[in-house]
Amino acid sequence: MQRRPLVARHPSILIFLALLALFTLGVTLLSEAYGTGYLSTSFVKTLGKTLCLCLVAVAMDLVWGYAGILSLGHFAFFGLGGYMIGMWLMYERTRDIVAGSMAEAAIPPTEQEIVDAIGTQIFGVVGASEFPAIWAFADSLLLQLVLVVAVPGLLALVFGWLAFRSRVTGVYLSILTQAMTLALALYLFQNDSGLRGNNGLSGLQNIPGLTDVPQSHVSMWFLWASAAALALGYVLSAWIVSGKFGSVLRGIRDNEARVRFLGYPVEQYKLMIFTVTAMIAGIAGALYYPQAGIINPAEIAPIASIYLAVWVAIGGRGRLYGAVIGAAFVSLVSSWFTGGQAPDVNLGFYTISWVDWWLILLGLSFVAVTIFAPRGIGGLVDLIADARRPDRHGADLGPDQGALREKEADR
Amino acid sequence: MLRVLFASLAFLCLALTAPARAQDEGSIQPILQEQSELIQESSRRTIQPAIDAIAASGLSQAQTVLETWQAKDMWLRLTDGQYFRAERINRETYRLFDLDTGEDLGEFPADDLDQIKPNSGIRGLIAVALVQFQLSDPDPENRRAALQSLERDPNEDALAPLRNSIEGETDPDLLAKKQRLERLLTMAYDRDPEARIAAIEEMSEDTGVDVRATLNPILSTRLRVFNGAPPDSLNIARTLTPGSDALPRAEAYEMLVSAGDAPSRLGPDAIKDTLAQNITDGEVAGIQVHNLNTQETRRTAYDRLVADGIAPPVPTEAEVDATLAQYIFAEVYDEPNAAVTTAAQAALDSIATRVAVGQAVDLTLDALSLASIYFLAAIGLAITFGVMGVINMAHGEFIMMGAYTGYVVQQFVPGPTASILVAIPLAFAVTFGAGVAMERLVIRFLYNRPLETLLATFGISIALQQLAKNIFGTQARPLTSPDWLDGAWVLNDVVSISYIRIAIFALALIFLALFLYIMNRTRLGLETRAVTQNRRMAASMGINPDRVNMLTFGLGSGIAGIAGVAIGLWAKVTSELGQDYIVQSFMTVVVGGVGNIWGTLLGATMIGFLQKGIEWFNPSNTLAAQTYMIIFIIIFIQFRPRGIIALRGRAAGD
Amino acid sequence: MSTLLEVSGVSVTFDGFRAINNLSFNIGPAELRAIIGPNGAGKTTFMDIVTGKTKPDEGRVLWGEKNVSLLKMSEAQIAQAGIGRKFQRPTVFEDQSVEDNLLMALARPRGPLSVLFWRASQKALSRVRELAEEIGLADQLSRKSGELSHGQKQWLEIGMLLAQEPKLLLVDEPAAGMTPEEREHTTSLLVEAAKTRAVVVVEHDMEFVRRLNCKVTVLHEGSVLAEGKLDHVTANQKVIDVYLGR
Incomplete structure (x- = not known):
């Protein structure tokens, strides 16, 4: 068998990239900034944010669908990425405002006076005015961009190293990652965490230096950036899982011990995929929060990471496009229902208001998907394009708990 | 009888402070007449003998007269110079009204009367004099009230009356309180330092x-x-060096400045203001304004202004140091007696x-009760996880369900005791049913797929939570606890524990015993x-694993329901109640x-103690406590990846 | 004869139960050895210890010419050092094709970074084809291994072991659940493999062991009861007692 180019071996990549390009083009042509104006700026932002969610879902799929690590912490990495870019956005934006107001003064301000004024402006809400040490690089876009990947990456590296080397697996690991997420969220909720406690960072939609550009344009630029990041992330992920590395990952998912006896240092593989996906999540977050405009610790709460797992599960794990479909579908439907756009259902004796009942619907449909359609929405693709497989009556694929079951792997 | 007793008490207590007047059932009017001049002068400086004379009269009406006076209800009849109580x-x-008998004397024109208007200073003196009467009041409630007000607001003058009232005190509780208060007042106010020191030493073991x-x-x-050594007459607590933590250098210098002993050191803002006032043609002392954006150029400009005589000179750092070196900074006790402060x-x-x-001890008790709560919350989770390898993310919602069951029961069953007694079994039944239903409808299909189970139960969790909302x-929603659970078991001012916590502790012990019984003594x-x-082996021995799973899941959920009632009594019932405990429960199991x-x-104990311990180190910040606790657990897992008590060998399934 | 693996004085206890009791065992560089013993004799635990899955309470396990202690190494390091293991139940990666399974087992760098950039060379692919022919799965290369029959999975696993190019092969009940022809094939695979490396076979089936025609070690209650040719061992009274007396 000859090795052919990546896209040739996996036509789904090309299809995906084509659809993504088509989508981006479509949105551009319908946008207020560059097209007919059919789509409102806020909806363009929603779409841009959805692309970022798709990217973090791809990362989640790598770590869960391929490597079998059900991480309940990837949204925390996402949030950390957002915080890192948010620091720069907030700092520079405040600097613009402060410098503007100080220019009126009789004596021009010193550097230190400007920094102090920015500090007072930013940390006034938590009763402080000093810049904490973690803001040391907030004035440098380049360094904060490095931190966008470095901070989640480092946290994932340290946590993963601790967790994997003690052979914590399965639900134990999930719970531990959840605990990590909770610890991080609780830490950020403190006023003296240095990141404005539960106020979070706000005003992130105002991009320093682009104050004259209308939001309709900025939102389009972010949508393009998000689409590009998703495309890159998707191709990178596809490349990672396509070769022997992917083979080993799936081996770890299905039978960790066996991979170990083949001589592969399983812990290193897990650590690597955990860290790399954390970095991807950080990038996705860094693109997401300028579009959302605000980030606060509630975004990082464990439940967000669980939702991430839900998206991937509904979309179909173990296939990258499944993660994208799941994230896009569930988050858009979710905002449709919770945004009050879904019509209420009048039962005569009771009116079902979807704002109240959507979560119940989501929870139950999630249970249903887990039980009846473990392959998720992506499984529909198999139904359409399925090659005929012999009917196999095996037991579970691997002896370990948590391995894929026959039905899921049968594709 | 009481009257006689009271009179003799009053006599006794006043014997020390003023010459006694042996006027048993006499009128108070002569005394008032005697002091009339002072009373009418109504000056704080001279009034004391008059008050003392009334207080020391030994007459039963003395208290009423003082109160009348204090209330500005005492009037002088100009026609005869007699004093009366008047009502407008x-x-x-x-x-x-007659001051002695209270007899109504009829109406009089205001022109014939003059009101005695004691100022606030005099009223205060009267109040002090009144204390002795109140402390010896025949009604114990009045005595208690007087004591309480004295406890709240102790003062020097109350010491003597308090001492006098102790001897005749018949109520043992009040007597103890009086004696204690007497010690405290002695510590603070006694004229004799020896007595104060004795009292201080006596109370030095009281927490x-x-x-x-x-x-x-x-x-x-x-x-x-002090410029030079402080005088020996002062009771110096300690001398401070400027620049130390207790006395920053700037603060020390500022003290000298405000005392007028040193020239002001202009801060950056003051310099900036001075510069701003001296801008001429876009320049300050020859320096362009736009260049004044560093502290150095500003300083240069200011120095030029000083040289021109426009601005006051600013002491240099060396000058500041030299000035500071001339003075001694010391903390001086307000209390002049060194022996007393040392003893204190x-x-x-x-x-x-x-x-x-x-x-x-208190922390230990707190930690124990927290551990009991975690144990109650986690025990059901541990059962289901241990038996089926299933993590039930909806476990917290079962706890919530139990708590709401308690709340609903309370709406229908009157009386907190009865409703709790109904709620506990009902909560068990409800959550047992919910657990069995969940096992049958969902978890059964997901055995051996623990990660999916985790997510599916999470789906149920969000649905249940929203449903509750x-x-x-x-x-x-409040869950009222019965009266016998209200209050706390108080050992002393430091150590106390509420009955609810004791009850939860007992409940945890009961469940431990029950669980051990079920596991070791029953067929199930x-x-x-x-x-x-x-x-597999169990199945081939004729045990129906499905049935066992169903029952253990129900049992675990049922216990969560009961834990919910217990937690509901202790905290408020909300739809997020379960969430608050679920992660700790997971941690407990892990x-x-x-x-x-x-x-x-052991896990619950460890987590409970850990959390309380961290909170003790950092009491203001429970969020940080939880953060550190989780970090600790992650590190703990490094050393015992499978928990404190781990299965080993083949049974561990590794 | 030089020794490849030396196990001496090893004991391990699970919750008070002594699974291995002062066990000593040696094997040379190119030797075929069968280990037999009743259930609970400690056969699997012995393998667990050698492969690093279980750490013994005492004793030492030395490997190779340099007499490296295996006790401080992780499973992956031991496997890289040249010890391959085949499990009782066939454990191949059912989700992946036969080719991917074999490629994964090929002796190549195991570190995550080098694997990430590793692409199958012509040489690797031809080696895989060679192995597939050896184990009789040449036609099945692109099939998912989950679709193979039980016996085919066993062979695939043996093929994966061979692909690892280990110096020592630990094989746990290779013949379980095989048809007679499949057993025949398995026997010849193992005998062939033992020509160039050490092979330890744990087996219940005396007939299979007889066909291997090699030295036999009998384990009982965690220690060696007897060692030697099969006929010699089966004549041993203690062995007869252990096998028949229960």
Whole structure:
């Protein structure tokens, strides 16, 4: 068998990239900034944010669908990425405002006076005015961009190293990652965490230096950036899982011990995929929060990471496009229902208001998907394009708990 | 009889302060006449003898007269110079009453009357004089009230009356209180330093808050500056070096500046203001304004202004140091007697040690009750995880369901005791049913797929939580506890524990015993253990693993329901109640190890103590406490990846 | 004869139960050895210890010419050092094709970074084809291994072991659940493999062991009861007692 180019071996990549390009083009042509104006700026932002969610879902799929690590912490990495870019956005934006107001003064301000004024402006809400040490690089876009990947990456590296080397697996690991997420969220909720406690960072939609550009344009630029990041992330992920590395990952998912006896240092593989996906999540977050405009610790709460797992599960794990479909579908439907756009259902004796009942619907449909359609929405693709497989009556694929079951792997 | 007793008491207590007047059933009017001049002069400086004369009269009406005076209801009849109590009828007419008998003397024109208007200073003196009467009042409630007001607001003058009232005190409780208060007042106000020191030493083992509240003012200090050595007459607590933590250099210098002993050191802002005032043609002293954006150029410009004589000179750092070196900064005790402050400091230290021990005991009790709550919350989770390898993310919602069951029961069953007794079994039944239903409808299909189970149960969790919100709303619902659970078991001012916490502790013990009984003495327990250890083998021995799973899941959920009622009594019932405990419950199971009740117990104990311990180090910040606790657990897992009590060998399934 | 693996004085206890009791065992560089013993004799635990899955309470396990201690190494390091293991139940990666399974087992760098950039060379692919022919799965290369029959999976696993190019092969009950022809094939595979490396076979089936025609070690209650040719061992009274007396 000859090795052919990546896209040739996996036509789904090309299809995906084509659809993504088509989508981006479509949105551009319908946008207020560059097209007919059919789509409102806020909806363009929603779409841009959805692309970022798709990217973090791809990362989640790598770590869960391929490597079998059900991480309940990837949204925390996402949030950390957002915080890192948010620091720069907030700092520079405040600097613009402060410098503007100080220019009126009789004596021009010193550097230190400007920094102090920015500090007072930013940390006034938590009763402080000093810049904490973690803001040391907030004035440098380049360094904060490095931190966008470095901070989640480092946290994932340290946590993963601790967790994997003690052979914590399965639900134990999930719970531990959840605990990590909770610890991080609780830490950020403190006023003296240095990141404005539960106020979070706000005003992130105002991009320093682009104050004259209308939001309709900025939102389009972010949508393009998000689409590009998703495309890159998707191709990178596809490349990672396509070769022997992917083979080993799936081996770890299905039978960790066996991979170990083949001589592969399983812990290193897990650590690597955990860290790399954390970095991807950080990038996705860094693109997401300028579009959302605000980030606060509630975004990082464990439940967000669980939702991430839900998206991937509904979309179909173990296939990258499944993660994208799941994230896009569930988050858009979710905002449709919770945004009050879904019509209420009048039962005569009771009116079902979807704002109240959507979560119940989501929870139950999630249970249903887990039980009846473990392959998720992506499984529909198999139904359409399925090659005929012999009917196999095996037991579970691997002896370990948590391995894929026959039905899921049968594709 | 009482009257006689009271009279003799009054006699006794006043014997020391003023010459006694042996006027048994006499009129008070002569005394008032005797002091009439002072009373009418109504000056704070001279009034004391008059008040004393009335108070020391030994007459039963003395108290009423003083109160009347204090209330500005005492009037002088100009026609005969006699004093009366008057009630206003209208502007012109007042009704007079005899001060001795209270007899109504009829109406009199206002022109004939003159009101005695004691100023606030005099009223205060009268109040002090009244204390002795109140402290010896025949009604114990009045005595108690007087004592309480004195406890709240102790003063020097109350010491003598208090001492006098002790001897005749018949109520043992009040007597103890009086004696205690007497000690405290002695510590603070006695004229004799020896007596104060004796009292301080006597109370130095008492951890009461009042003792500390009395000792602290004795040790109050003021920071003072001395040019040269401080006089020996002052009771110096300690001398401070400028630049130390207790006295920053800037602060020390500022003291000198405000005392007028040193020239002001202009801050950057003041310099900036001065510069701004001296801008001419876009320049300050020849420096362009736009260049004034560093501290250095500003300083240069300012120095030029000084040289031109426009701005006042600013002392250099060296000058500041030299000035500071000339002075001595010391904290001076307000209390002049060194022996007293030394004794007070020693007593405070000794009390601090005792308080620390007491706090440690209190913390232990707190931690124990927290551990009981975690144990109750986690035990069901541990059962389901141990037997089936299933993590039930909806476990917290079962706890919530139990709590709401308690709330609903309370709406229908009157009386908190009865409703709790109904709620506990009902909560068990409801959550048992919910658990069995969930096992049958969902978990059964997902055996051996623990990660999917985790997510599916999470789906149920969000649905249940939202359902609770839709039914009960988002506001907290109270669960009233029975009277016998109200209050706390108070050992002393430092150590106390509420009865609810004791009850939860007892409940945890009951469940431990119950669980051990079920697991070790019943058929279900035997089957459960068999299924836990080897499902396939158990199945081939005729045990129906499905049934065992169903029952253990129900049991675990049922216990969560009961835990919910207990937690609901202790905290408010909201739809997020379960969320608050679920992560700690998970941690308990992870730390404790799977499949062993003792592990869960140890895990809960460890987490409870850990959390309280961290909170003790950093009491203001419970968020940080939880953060550190989780980090600790992650590190703990490094050393015991499978928990405190772990299965080893083949049974561990690794 | 030089020794490849030396196990001496090893004991391990699980919750008070002594699974291995002062066990000593040696094997040379190119030797075929069968280990037999009743259930609970400690056969699997012995393998667990050698492969690093279980750490013994005492004793030492030395490997190779340099006499490296295996006790401080992780499973992956031991496997890289040249010890391959085949499990009782066939454990191949059912989700992946036969080719991927074999490629994964090929002796190549195991570190995550080098694997990430590793692409199958012609040489690797031809080696895989060679192995597939050896184990009789040449036609099945692109099939998912989950679709193979039980016996085919066993062979695939043996093929994966061979692909690892280990110096020592630990094989746990290779013949379980095989048809007679499949057993025949398995026997010849193992005998062939033992020509160039050490092979330890744990087996219940005396007939299979007889066909291997090699030295036999009998384990009982965690220690060696007897060692030697099969006929010699089966004549041993103690062995007869252990096998028949229960």
